[in-house]
Amino acid sequence: MPQSPTKSPGKKIVVDPHLTRRAVSYQGNKTSPGFRWLKFKEGFSASLVESLLSISGGKSVLDPFSGAGTTILTACKMGKRSVGMDVMPISEKMVGVMDSAAHVSINDVRDAADGIMLSMKGSGDGIPFEHLRITRGAFPPRTERELSRARHAIKSIGDESIKNIINFAVMSVLEEVSYTRKDGQFLRWDPRSGRDVAAVLDKGRLPLLNKAFEMKIKQIIEDMPHVKSAYAGPRPVARTESSLKALRKMKPRSIDAVVTSPPYANRYDYTRTYALELAWMGYSETGISALRQAMLTATVENRPKGEWLAKVYGRSSLPGEAADVCAKNRRLQSALKYLKRHAAELNNPHIIRLVENYFAEMAVIIAELGRIVRKNGNVFMVNDNVRYHGMDIPVDIILSEFAEKSGFTCESIRALPRGKGNSSQQMGKFGRSELRKCIYRWKR
Ligand SMILES: C[S@@+](CC[C@H](N)C(=O)[O-])C[C@H]1O[C@@H](n2cnc3c(N)ncnc32)[C@H](O)[C@@H]1O
Known part of the structure; x- marks a missing residue:
């Protein structure tokens, strides 16, 4: 039977009026x-x-970039096995705190929280918040003292699940009580921090830690009955x-x-925007630098991972095949050629390395997904296109072309009705046009 010619992924782009930024x-x-914590x-x-998993069906779910755990926790709520x-x-x-909340009593959380709030207000011992260079000055002195007393008091909580919840509740209000705000790509600073800041942020009156913590605990307690019914199953x-x-350790077709x-x-750079939370979790200066380098390349600071990947993969041919897919991708190569031609005008010369390594690493990830996903299984990926030096890089089409080389068929690329504007710097120089934000669906 004659085969109908497969359409190139670019032809699969449709604007989906039902796809909202909120979703x-x-x-x-x-x-x-739970998720709002x-x-x-x-x-x-x-x-x-939930809607993507209902379309796709199946019992096992994977998220190789699990962030706050939205995919794996939702899958668990739907009775599926999930790995992030x-x-x-x-x-x-997140998984730990939901599990703890599903298994402890509300009264025990309330009692422990009351104790912590008393300690915050008291004058007892403390364990100072261990700042990183990029978090210094983040809190007013009074909040710094409250945090220190909270750390000390948390240490003496005997029940690990309760400790988990209290510790998490403090972590999740750090931004609120600080002179910082996560704002798009940056952590912005209020000048009261004493930092020399270019873009001025006025956070107004900051809440005290004990007040912000009290509100957070109230929210957690309010959600606990739901969490108990939704997340009591296998973690x-x-x-x-x-x-x-x-991904390398995952079984084929699993x-x-x-x-x-x-x-x-x-x-x-996630390590900058989440610096307060990472410092609270105990990351040191060297820990943060290592984390930054371990991140999938998305910043100009990321160094190539080629040698490290070669060690991880040993004799496997997968990274070589992935590199070959990049080398043969016409769109990617022409984007790189353009950037190299304009290298001297780029606001950072490492943008070329960023683009090269981003796609090289994504090609490895996609090749692995091609190995791990079962026949008829689905990959749904949310991603944004990017623009450098006035040139749009069609990340959606390039990655979907990679997927087709890894055994998937690109079913659709659904774009949001409104894309993203470009950076103010690019807007001044190259005018305004929107960048596509899409969900790709690839079928194995
Ligand atoms: C867009 S966020 C994912 C958000 C997630 N979908 C959610 O709902 O919370 C991308 C995540 O990729 C993570 N990431 C970056 N490099 C990674 C790597 N090499 N391996 C695994 N995760 C990585 C980041 O830490 C970040 O949490």
Whole structure:
């Protein structure tokens, strides 16, 4: 029978009027019990995951960039087995705190929280917040003292699940009580921090830690009955490890559906925006630098991972094949050629390295997904296109072409009716036009 010619992924782009920014961003989680506990702005909504998993069916779910754990926790709520991976320990914390909340009594949480609030206000011993260079000055002196007393008091909580919840509640209000704000790509600073800041942020009157903590505990307690009914089943697996390494350990054809959103190739640095939370979790200066380098390349600071990958993969031919897919991709190569031609005009010369390595690493991830996803299984990926020096890089088409080389068929690339504007710098120079924000669906 004659085969109908497969359309190139570019022809699969459709604007989906039902796809809202609320669904593909954290906004949709602001009212979801449990998910609203931590403001993870780069997340997508639990309702989006639920609708994608209902389309896809199957029993096993994977998210190689699990962020705050939206995919794996939603899958668990739907009775599916799920595995998440992230270099940051946030999804592991989220899974841990939901599990703790599902198994402890509300009264015990309330009693422990009352004790912590008393300590915050008291004059007892403390364990100082261990600042990183990039977090120094983040809190007013009074908050610094409250935090120190909270750390000390948390240490003496005997029950690990209660300790988990209290510790998490403090972590999730750090931004609120600080002179910082996670704002797009940056952590912005209020000048009262004493930092020399270019873009002025006025956070107004900051709440005291004990007040912000009290509100957070109230929210957690309010959500606990729901969490108890939704997350009492088998716990999702959350690995704090680079997916460039962790995927390698997964069995072939072991997963039915992947719902994920990798870092975008847009210079966003998670280790800076989440510095307060990472410092609270005990990251040292060297720990943060190592974490930054372990991140999928998305900033100009990322160094190539070629040698490291070669060690991880040993004799496997997969990285070589992935590199070959990049070398033969016409769109990627022409984008790189353009950037190289304009190298002297780029506002940072490492943008070329960023683009090269972003795609090289994504090609490895996609090749691994091709190995791990079962026949007829689905990959759903949320990602943004990017623009450098006035040139749009069609990340959606390039990655979908990679997927087709890894055994998938690109079923659709659904774009949001409104894309993203460009940076003010680019807007001044190259005019305004929107960048596509899409969900790709690849079928194995
Ligand atoms: C767009 S966020 C994912 C958000 C997630 N969908 C959610 O709803 O919370 C991308 C995540 O990729 C993680 N990441 C970056 N490099 C990684 C790597 N090499 N391996 C695993 N995760 C990585 C980041 O830490 C970040 O949490």
